[in-house]
Amino acid sequence: xxxxxxxxxxxxxxxxxxPRGTVTAVRxxxxxxxxxxxxxxxxxxxxGKSTTAFAVMGYLPTxxxxxxxxxxxxxxxxxxxxxxxxxxxxxxxxxxxxxxTTSLNPSMKVxxxxxxxxSEHLNLDQTAIDEKxxxxxxxxxxxxxDQMGDRYPHELSGGMQQRVMIAMALACDPDLLIMDEPTxxxxxxxxxxxxxxxxxxxxxxxxxxxxVTHNLGVIARVADRVAVMYAGQTVEQSNVNDxxxxxxxxxxxxxxxxxxxxxxxxEVSSRLKRIPGFVYSSQEANVSSxxxxxxxxxxxxECTTSVPALEFIGQDSQVRCFHSDKVEPDTWGGVxxxxxxxxxASPIVLTGNEITHQYxxxxxxxxxxxxxxxxxxxxxxxxxxxxxxxxxxxxxxxxxSGxxxxxxxxxxxxxxxxxxxxxxxxxxxxxxxxxxNEDKSAIQMVFQxxxxxxxPKLKIKKTLIRSxxxxxxxxxxxxxxxxAALMEEVGLDPSYLERLPSELSGGEQQRxxxxxxxxxxxEIVVADEAVSALDVSVQAQVLSLLEDRQQELxxxxxxxxxxxxxxxxxxxDIMVVYAGHIAEYGPSEAVLSSPxxxxxxxxxxxxxxxxxxxxxxxxxxxxxxxxxxxxxPGCFFAxxxxxxxxxxxxxxxPPVQKASANENHVINCHIPVKDLEIIQA
Amino acid sequence: MGLDRHPVERYAVWIxxxxxxxxxxxxxxxxxxxxxxxxxxxxxxxxAAVAFLIAVPTSLLAGVLAGIRPDTKLxxxxxxxxxxxxxxxxxxxGVILMMVFATKLGWFPSSSILLPGxxxxxxxxxxxxxxxxxxxxxxxxxLRMARANVIEVMESNYVRTAILKGLSMRKVVFKHVLPNAMxxxxxxxxxxxxxxxxxxxxxxxxxxxxxxxxLLIMAIDTRDMRLLQSTALVIAAIYxxxxxxADLLYGLLNPRVRVGQ
Numbered sequence: 040x041x042x043x044x045x046x047x048x049x050x051x052x053x054x055x056x057x058p059r060g061t062v063t064a065v066r067x068x069x070x071x072x073x074x075x076x077x078x079x080x081x082x083x084x085x086x087g088k089s090t091t092a093f094a095v096m097g098y099l100p101t102x103x104x105x106x107x108x109x110x111x112x113x114x115x116x117x118x119x120x121x122x123x124x125x126x127x128x129x130x131x132x133x134x135x136x137x138x139x140t141t142s143l144n145p146s147m148k149v150x151x152x153x154x155x156x157x158s159e160h161l162n163l164d165q166t167a168i169d170e171k172x173x174x175x176x177x178x179x180x181x182x183x184x185d186q187m188g189d190r191y192p193h194e195l196s197g198g199m200q201q202r203v204m205i206a207m208a209l210a211c212d213p214d215l216l217i218m219d220e221p222t223x224x225x226x227x228x229x230x231x232x233x234x235x236x237x238x239x240x241x242x243x244x245x246x247x248x249x250x251v252t253h254n255l256g257v258i259a260r261v262a263d264r265v266a267v268m269y270a271g272q273t274v275e276q277s278n279v280n281d282x283x284x285x286x287x288x289x290x291x292x293x294x295x296x297x298x299x300x301x302x303x304x305x306e307v308s309s310r311l312k313r314i315p316g317f318v319y320s321s322q323e324a325n326v327s328s329x330x331x332x333x334x335x336x337x338x339x340x341e342c343t344t345s346v347p348a349l350e351f352i353g354q355d356s357q358v359r360c361f362h363s364d365k366v367e368p369d370t371w372g373g374v375x376x377x378x379x380x381x382x383x384a385s386p387i388v389l390t391g392n393e394i395t396h397q398y399x400x401x402x403x404x405x406x407x408x409x410x411x412x413x414x415x416x417x418x419x420x421x422x423x424x425x426x427x428x429x430x431x432x433x434x435x436x437x438x439x440s441g442x443x444x445x446x447x448x449x450x451x452x453x454x455x456x457x458x459x460x461x462x463x464x465x466x467x468x469x470x471x472x473x474x475x476n477e478d479k480s481a482i483q484m485v486f487q488x489x490x491x492x493x494x495p496k497l498k499i500k501k502t503l504i505r506s507x508x509x510x511x512x513x514x515x516x517x518x519x520x521x522x523a524a525l526m527e528e529v530g531l532d533p534s535y536l537e538r539l540p541s542e543l544s545g546g547e548q549q550r551x552x553x554x555x556x557x558x559x560x561x562e563i564v565v566a567d568e569a570v571s572a573l574d575v576s577v578q579a580q581v582l583s584l585l586e587d588r589q590q591e592l593x594x595x596x597x598x599x600x601x602x603x604x605x606x607x608x609x610x611x612d613i614m615v616v617y618a619g620h621i622a623e624y625g626p627s628e629a630v631l632s633s634p635x636x637x638x639x640x641x642x643x644x645x646x647x648x649x650x651x652x653x654x655x656x657x658x659x660x661x662x663x664x665x666x667x668x669x670x671x672p673g674c675f676f677a678x679x680x681x682x683x684x685x686x687x688x689x690x691x692x693p694p695v696q697k698a699s700a701n702e703n704h705v706i707n708c709h710i711p712v713k714d715l716e717i718i719q720a
Numbered sequence: 721m722g723l724d725r726h727p728v729e730r731y732a733v734w735i736x737x738x739x740x741x742x743x744x745x746x747x748x749x750x751x752x753x754x755x756x757x758x759x760x761x762x763x764x765x766x767x768a769a770v771a772f773l774i775a776v777p778t779s780l781l782a783g784v785l786a787g788i789r790p791d792t793k794l795x796x797x798x799x800x801x802x803x804x805x806x807x808x809x810x811x812x813x814g815v816i817l818m819m820v821f822a823t824k825l826g827w828f829p830s831s832s833i834l835l836p837g838x839x840x841x842x843x844x845x846x847x848x849x850x851x852x853x854x855x856x857x858x859x860x861x862x863l864r865m866a867r868a869n870v871i872e873v874m875e876s877n878y879v880r881t882a883i884l885k886g887l888s889m890r891k892v893v894f895k896h897v898l899p900n901a902m903x904x905x906x907x908x909x910x911x912x913x914x915x916x917x918x919x920x921x922x923x924x925x926x927x928x929x930x931x932x933x934x935l936l937i938m939a940i941d942t943r944d945m946r947l948l949q950s951t952a953l954v955i956a957a958i959y960x961x962x963x964x965x966a967d968l969l970y971g972l973l974n975p976r977v978r979v980g981q
Contacts, residue, residue: 129886133884141878
C-alpha cells in the first residue's frame with residue numbers, strides 16, 4: 040500500500056513585500072509528516088520556522104507570496120476556498136502558540152473559548168459540549184476541570200493557560216497538531232510539565248504533530264524526526280537519534296556543539312564551540328551558493344559557486360550539503376581544554392551579608408486603621424554570598440525567585456533594606472548614587488535585553504566614551520582610542536563605533552554592552568540573564584567572550600540565569616534561590632550532583648537534555664513561585680516541595696546543613712542529608 | 721451681598737452655603753442661582769443627550785467598519801474626514817453650519833433663543849444646529865478611537881487564535897474583536913461626557929442656547945463672581961461624576977479590573 044503522508048511540504052517559499060523591502064522568510068522548506076509522528080522543526084530565530092507553521096495553517100498576511108506546495112492529505116492548502124480552509128482550521132489542523140497569555144481572549148471565560156471550537160465544527164448539543172469541555176480539561180491535566188471553564192485567562196498561571204490552549208487544540212481531534220514554541224517563555228519547571236503532556240499526547244492521539252522550537256533539549260525530548268532549518272531552508276532531516284548521534288550538516292553539528300550541556304554529564308572540561316557570524320539575512324535575495332557557506336568551516340569553492348539540493352543520504356535522512364560525508368565531531372574544531380580554576384585559591388572580592396529586601400509598604404485598609412492590606416513582598420531574605428577574585432558565582436531559580444532583585448541590590452539600583460555589602464572588606468553604600476567613582480567602576484552590569492539597555496539615539500562611540508571619560512579619567516582623544524581597543528577586545532570592528540544600536544544585531548549589541556561594562560576595568564561584572572535573549576550560536580559566542588575577558592583580566596562574575604546548562608558552564612560556585620531564600624549554595628559540581636536540596640533536584644529534573652536517549656526524570660513541580668508576603672514560620676519551599684517531610688516543614692524554618700564533603704556546600708532543608716542521598720539515588 | 725467684607729471671607733461663606741445646596745443670589749435680576757441652574761441645566765442635558773445618542777452609535781459603527789478593513793477607500797474617507805472635524809474648533813463649525821443652513825437655506829433658526837412660553841421640546845428645530853455642531857467633533861473623536869482600538873485588537877494574538885479556530889469572520893469580529901475593542905472605547909466615551917460639557921459652553925454661546933454654558937458666559941460678561949463660581953462648580957461636578965461613571969463602567973466591562981469576588 041502506498042502510504043500517503045498526512046502533510047507534505049515541498050519547496051515552500053514565503054516572501055513578504057514590505058515598504059522597507061522584500062523579506063524572504065522561507066526559501067526552500069521540504070518535509071513530510073505521517074500520522075502518529077512528531078516532526079520537530081529546529082533552528083535559530085529568523086530561520087523561517089514559525090512562518091512555515093503558519094503557512095501550513097494557510098494563515099499568512101496578504102502581502103506574502105508563497106511558492107512550492109503544501110498538501111494536506113493530498114489536497115493543496117493554497118487551492119482551498121475560504122470555506123474549506125475554515126473547515127480545516129481548528130477541526131482537522133489545530134495549533135498551539137508560543138505565548139498563551141496573549142493568545143487567549145482576555146475578556147472571555149476559558150470554557151467558552153474552548154466551547155467555541157467544538158460548536159463550530161462538531162454537531163453536538165449544549166450538554167454534550169459542556170461535558171466534552173470538562174473532559175478536555177481533565178485530559179490536559181488541569182485540576183478542578185469542572186470549574187476551570189468559568190475562569191478568565193488572567194486567573195490562570197502561564198502553564199495552566201498553555202494547557203487550556205492545548206485542550207482547545209485537541210477539541211475536535213485534529214489530524215495535524217502544530218505547536219509553535221509552546222514552552223518558550225515558560226519557566227523550566229512548567230516547561231517540563233507541558234513537555235510531559237506533549238509526550239503523552241503522542242501515545243493518546245492519532246495525529247501528526249509539527250513541533251517548532253529553537254531548543255535542542257526540547258526537540259530531543261518530544262520529536263521522532265527532526266527537520267533543521269537554516270535561513271528558510273530545510274538543511275537536514277532525519278530521525279531524532281541519528282540526528283543527535285551523527286549530524287550530517289555542518290550547521291546541525293555546530294548547533295549541537297555550541298549548546299552548554301545541562302548537568303548530569305560530568306565536569307565541563309572543554310570550551311564551547313562557536314559558529315562564527317550570524318544567520319543569513321532574510322532580506323538578502325537568493326544567491327547561487329550554499330547559504331551557510333560563509334559560516335561553514337568546511338566550505339570550499341563548490342559551496343560558494345553552486346547551490347546544494349536537499350538529497351537523500353539514507354532511507355530516512357536528507358541533507359542539503361555537498362560535503363555531508365566530511366562532517367565529523369571535530370568539524371567545529373577539536374576539544375579546547377578549559378583552564379581549571381577549581382583548586383586555585385583566590386581572595387574574596389565581594390561579600391554580601393544578610394541582604395534583605397522587600398518591595399512595597401505595609402498598608403492599612405483605612406489609612407492608619409483596619410486590617411493590613413498589601414503586605415510588602417519579601418523579595419530577598421538574608422542572602423549571604425561571597426565572590427572570589429577571578430571566579431564566577433552563578434545564581435539559578437525560577438522567575439520570581441529573587442535573582443534579579445539580588446543583582447540590582449549588588450549594583451545598587453535598588454536600596455536593599457538590610458544587610459551589608461563589602462568590596463575587599465570595605466562597606467559599599469547600598470545605592471549606586473552614593474558610591475564613590477571607584478566603587479561604581481568596580482561593579483558593572485550587563486542586562487538581559489541589549490536593545491532596550493543601549494540608548495537608541497547615541498552612537499556606540501558616545502555610549503562608550505561617556506563612561507570612559509567619567510570613570511577612567513581619560514581625555515577625549517585617549518578615550519576614543521580606548522573605545523576602539525574595547526571594541527576589538529569584544530570582537531567587533533572599530534568602525535561599529537560610528538553606528539547606532541539599531542544598526543547592530545542582537546548579539547553585536549550585547550557585545551557592545553559587554554564592552555561598556557568592561558570600560559571601567561571592573562572587578563565584578565553582574566550579568567543578569569545576559570545571554571537568555573540570544574540565539575544559541577550567538578549565546579556561545581558571548582559566553583566565550585565573557586570567559587576570555589575573565590581569563591585575561593581576572594575579574595569576577597555574578598551570573599544570573601535560569602538555564603542550568605549555562606550556569607553549569609560558567610560557574611565556579613552556584614547559589615540556588617527560591618522565593619528570596621537560599622535553597623542551596625556551594626561549588627558548582629557539588630551543587631549539581633546529588634544529594635541536593637529538593638528544589639535543586641526539581642530544577643535539574645526539569646531541564647530538557649539535548650540527548651534523545653536520556654531518560655526524563657519524573658520529578659515535577661506544579662504551579663509557580665509564591666509571592667512571599669506574610670511571615671511564614673516554616674520552610675520557604677514547603678508549599679511546592681515534592682519531598683515534604685510533614686508538619687515540621689510548615690512550622691519550623693529549615694536548618695542549614697553541610698551537604699557534602701566540600702566545606703562550603705550547604706543546603707537549607709529539614710531532610711537529613713543522608714536521607715536525601717538515599718531518596719535521590 | 722456682604723460686599724464690605726473681605727473676598728476670602730465672602731468665598732468661605734459661599735462655600736459654606738453651597739455645601740448645603742444654596743448657591744446664593746445672582747448679582748442681577750434678583751433670582752436665586754439655584755433656580756437659574758435648575759431652569760438651564762435640563763436644557764443642556766437635553767442637548768448633550770441628543771448629541772450623544774446620535775454620535776455614539778453612528779461613530780462606533782463607522783469606526784469599526786474603518787478599523788476592520790484599514791486602508792480601504794471607506795477607511796481613508798472616514799479618517800481624513802474625522803481629522804478635519806477634530807481640527808476645526810466648534811465655534812467655526814457652528815458658524816459654518818449657521819451660514820449654510822440658517823442664512824442660505826433657511827431650514828433652521830440661527831439662534832436658539834426661546835421666547836417666553838416656548839419650550840425646547842415644543843420647538844425642536846432650535847436643537848438641530850447645536851446638536852450637529854457637537855456631534856461633529858464627538859463623532860470624529862469616537863470614530864478615531866474605535867478605529868484605532870479595532871485595528872489593535874485585530875492584530876492581537878487572540879484574534880489570530882480565533883481565526884485559526886476556523887470561526888467565520890463574522891463571529892471573530894462580533895465575539896472577539898468588538899468586546900475587547902469596545903472596552904477602552906466606551907471608557908473614552910464616558911470620559912467625554914465631561915469634556916463634551918466644555919464644548920457645549922462654546923456651542924451654547926454661538927447659538928445663544930439657553931443652557932448652563934451660556935449661563936457661565938453670562939456670568940463672565942456681567943462680572944458676577946458668585947454665578948461664575950456656581951456654574952463652574954456645577955460643570956466640575958458633572959465632569960467628576962462622568963469620570964467616576966466611566967471608571968465603574970470600565971470595571972464592569974473588563975474582568976481583569978474586577979476585584980474582590
